[in-house]
Amino acid sequence: MARPLDHAKRAELLAAVVRYIADHGLADLALRPLAAELGTSSRMLIYYFTTKEELLVQALATQRPDITALFADIEDAAALRDRLWDFWAANTSGEGGTSAKVMLQVLGAACAPHSPYIRYATSAIAVFVSALAEGLRGLDSIDDPEAAATLLISGLRGILQDRLITGEVGRTDRAAHRLIDQTVSGAR
Known part of the structure; x- marks a missing residue:
């Protein structure tokens, strides 16, 4: 037994x-x-x-944060920008940075044909995009919440990968700020 x-x-x-x-x-x-x-x-x-x-x-x-709760109560563009910046900061330092580093490796491995990680990676991306898109739906000026969520999640992931490879904190922080501000700009 x-x-x-x-x-x-x-x-x-x-x-x-x-x-x-x-x-x-x-x-x-x-x-x-x-x-x-x-x-x-x-x-x-x-x-x-x-x-x-x-x-x-x-x-x-x-290690996956409750992404649905993270973006559930967004009421305006300023709150969304703050929440996205907090999300960025949490994923670039400490335990969040460790998890993000591993997640990026898994996403890369999921690109290989017949990867054992493809289902996990597909699910993780879908959860992130749908949760953020739901938060974006409450902002009047976001005409395509799924596209905006995809831009933010994929863009921040790329900037994070750049940071992990190059170690350039200032430049990647500025890029993350710019991506967040430009994607959310005009939202009321």
Whole structure:
């Protein structure tokens, strides 16, 4: 008889996986070195998560903010700009920066044919775009909320990737501000 899952241990492993991938990358991720770093065995990781890909998908799911709540109560353009800037700041530092770094690696890997991450990446993008589009619908001057949400999410993701690669904080912050301001400008 199989022993029951230790949910606290499982949650601890998921958080450690995100940190490990942020530090070591996704491209060469192998279970044995990951397990050794986490103080467990590859067999235990498979026991908890079934596959390496499922382990990563579940780890990322624990890091995803409640994006629907983030943009749910937007009442005007100024509040939207503030919320987007807060979102940018949260994803460029600390734990949010670690999660964003891993997410960008997964999105890149999802571009490969037959990627095990395509469903996760497609879902993550859809959740972000639909939640932001819903927040944009309340602003009169946004005539195509889905297009504006796509521009903001994809644009900020590209600027974030630039920042992670180049380390240029000032330029990327200015670019993020400009993208947010120009996309939301004129909204009432």
